[in-house]
Amino acid sequence: xxxxxxxxxxLSIVLLxxxxxxxxxxxxxxxxxxxxxxxSDISPVIFKDGILFCSDRRFSSVVDRxxxxxxxxxxxxxxxxxxxxxxxxxxxxxxxxxxLFNNGPMSIAPDGKTVYFTSEVETGRAAVxxxxxxRNGIFIGELSGTQITGIKPFRYNSPxxxxxxxxxxxxxxxxxxxxxxxxxxxxxxxxxxxxxxxEWSKPVNxxxxxxxxxxxxxxxxxxxxxxxxxxxRPGGKGRLDVYATTLFNGVWDTxxxxxxxxxSSSDDFALVASDNLQDGYFSSNRKASDDxxxxxxxxxxxLSCDELVENSFxxxxxxxxxxxxxxxxxxxxxxxxxxxxxxxAIVEHCYKDPGVYVVQLDVVNLVTGEIxxxxxxxxxxxxKAVQPYISCPDIANAGDIIRxxxxxxxxxxxxxxxxxxxxxxxxxxxxxxxxxSFNRPGTYNIQLIVSxxxxxxxxxxxxxxxxxxxxxxxx
Numbered sequence: 001x002x003x004x005x006x007x008x009x010x011l012s013i014v015l016l017x018x019x020x021x022x023x024x025x026x027x028x029x030x031x032x033x034x035x036x037x038x039x040s041d042i043s044p045v046i047f048k049d050g051i052l053f054c055s056d057r058r059f060s061s062v063v064d065r066x067x068x069x070x071x072x073x074x075x076x077x078x079x080x081x082x083x084x085x086x087x088x089x090x091x092x093x094x095x096x097x098x099x100l101f102n103n104g105p106m107s108i109a110p111d112g113k114t115v116y117f118t119s120e121v122e123t124g125r126a127a128v129x130x131x132x133x134x135r136n137g138i139f140i141g142e143l144s145g146t147q148i149t150g151i152k153p154f155r156y157n158s159p160x161x162x163x164x165x166x167x168x169x170x171x172x173x174x175x176x177x178x179x180x181x182x183x184x185x186x187x188x189x190x191x192x193x194x195x196x197x198x199e200w201s202k203p204v205n206x207x208x209x210x211x212x213x214x215x216x217x218x219x220x221x222x223x224x225x226x227x228x229x230x231x232x233r234p235g236g237k238g239r240l241d242v243y244a245t246t247l248f249n250g251v252w253d254t255x256x257x258x259x260x261x262x263x264s265s266s267d268d269f270a271l272v273a274s275d276n277l278q279d280g281y282f283s284s285n286r287k288a289s290d291d292x293x294x295x296x297x298x299x300x301x302x303l304s305c306d307e308l309v310e311n312s313f314x315x316x317x318x319x320x321x322x323x324x325x326x327x328x329x330x331x332x333x334x335x336x337x338x339x340x341x342x343x344x345a346i347v348e349h350c351y352k353d354p355g356v357y358v359v360q361l362d363v364v365n366l367v368t369g370e371i372x373x374x375x376x377x378x379x380x381x382x383x384k385a386v387q388p389y390i391s392c393p394d395i396a397n398a399g400d401i402i403r404x405x406x407x408x409x410x411x412x413x414x415x416x417x418x419x420x421x422x423x424x425x426x427x428x429x430x431x432x433x434x435x436x437s438f439n440r441p442g443t444y445n446i447q448l449i450v451s452x453x454x455x456x457x458x459x460x461x462x463x464x465x466x467x468x469x470x471x472x473x474x475x
Contacts, residue, residue: 023429024420026299029261032281032292034079034087040290042074043105043218043270044281048112050080051281052093053292054104074104076117078146095141095148102136105218105270107167108143115143116175118164121157136164138177156181156203162188170223175200178217178229186213190229209252210245218270224277227252230269240267242282248440262295271295277426301422305447305464309385311408314350319361331364337380354382384410388419388450390467397474401437406448411463417453421446438471 032051035041039057056072076093097103097119106117121137137157141148157163158181165178173195180188181203189211193200205211214233221227225247230240241263243255257263262271266286273280278297283290319332335341336349337357351357361376389408396402406419421429423436424444438444445468452461 026259027262027295028298029293029295032294034090035291041292042283042290044272044292045106045108046272050078052076052078074102076103076106091146093146093148105165109168110170110172113142115141116166116168121159135159136162138163138166155200165218167220169221176219176221178219185211187215188217190216190219210255220272222273223275228271237263238265240269242268242271299428300420300449302447302464305466308390308465308467309387311384313382316348319345329366331366333362335360351382354384356381386410388448388463388465390446390448390465392469395470398438398441398471399474401435403435405433407432409450414461415453416450418451420449441471441473443468443470
């Protein structure tokens with residue numbers, strides 16, 4: 001008598017190898033409440049619990065500031081936040097240069113006291129002549145409260161060319177600035193000096209990866225190592241646009257024009273950002289006069305996101321008794337319910353699609369030749385993992401356009417309203433199928449955030465998965 005043979009099904013984990021999209025607005029901008037419509041307010045600096053900025057506004061209703069040739073003069077002001085939307089009335093920053101000279105922009109050193117700012121170089125009798133062109137230079141002082149003291153000139157100032165718009169790095173090692181000194185690419189360029197034993201080295205031009213024959217100015221070195229600056233080079237959205245670049249393997253990336261609404265058809269410049277790059281301030285004349293605007297990133301990046309589970313329809317089928325007693329004279333014939341069959345005590349089979357499959361095991365006695373048909377029958381239900389799904393290459397070449405596809409998303413009962421992609425490089429897109437190009441090698445963690453349409457009760461469901469993609473240098 002032949003004993004009944006039982007089999008068990010165990011899941012075998014198999015990793016399968018792995019359209020123009022709409023780009024949502026990456027930022028929201030707001031006009032700051034302390035701007036004055038009839039004056040210019042520019043070059044914000046994040047300062048403690050407030051903002052330090054430049055303005056050519058009147059000292060008071062009766063006291064004005066103009067140069068010897070009638071130009072309005074800029075000075076520093078500081079304002080502090082009252083709440084999330086309101087700011088205190090700006091307070092002037094006092095210094096020995098506030099009355100007769102332009103002052104600003106400014107950068108504050110890591111010690112919170114030393115300041116580097118733009119002002120005019122000539123202070124002697126020549127400065128009072130109406131036809132005299134007074135060049136800008138960089139000055140160094142100490143900020144205490146609302147007063148700058150101990151002012152001294154930067155060693156590379158010159159009456160023959162402009163030097164200004166200083167930005168000191170967070171570690172205090174590098175000072176970036178704009179200048180039209182000899183040796184540049186044309187117009188004004190971005191330069192830097194290195195602090196060596198307490199002295200600033202000879203200026204170094206940042207090269208043609210950053211500078212062009214147009215004007216580059218208002219540099220700002222963010223603590224992350226990203227350099228922002230303004231340029232009127234061709235290809236922008238307006239006249240002056242804000243650009244950003246990052247040093248990679250000793251080479252600065254090709255500067256990228258920031259998207260609207262930060263850049264516009266007007267002059268946009270002098271951007272500064274918080275340490276996490278989620279908000280900050282910039283200057284623009286999009287409302288006729290120069291004003292200061294705040295910006296806030298609208299990029300969605302989840303702190304916690306489920307790792308993508310690859311859909312595997314591959315299974316291992318095992319006849320457990322045959323494994324225990326490998327001397328039994330039987331042959332095991334499997335029918336997988338999809339038209340395929342295979343022989344063996346342990347077999348593996350991959351289904352093409354999810355579905356319901358009836359799996360049958362026939363057993364052949366090799367001694368008697370007797371066949372026990374359907375010795376065991378079971379129903380196998382195969383379903384996709386319930387999740388948003390990212391289909392894309394695991395490896396891509398830098399600069400190549402790749403497609404990311406969410407059409408295999410399996411969220412039963414959802415009325416999907418949006419597929420939101422965060423590519424892990426401060427860029428996003430929306431759409432079920434999107435195209436993407438990564439400019440530099442590295443490993444990027446892609447997040448796909450799927451949202452449902454709002455229910456009659458006002459509920460919106462949301463689910464997120466992530467997947468890493470490795471970008472390599474093209475051979």
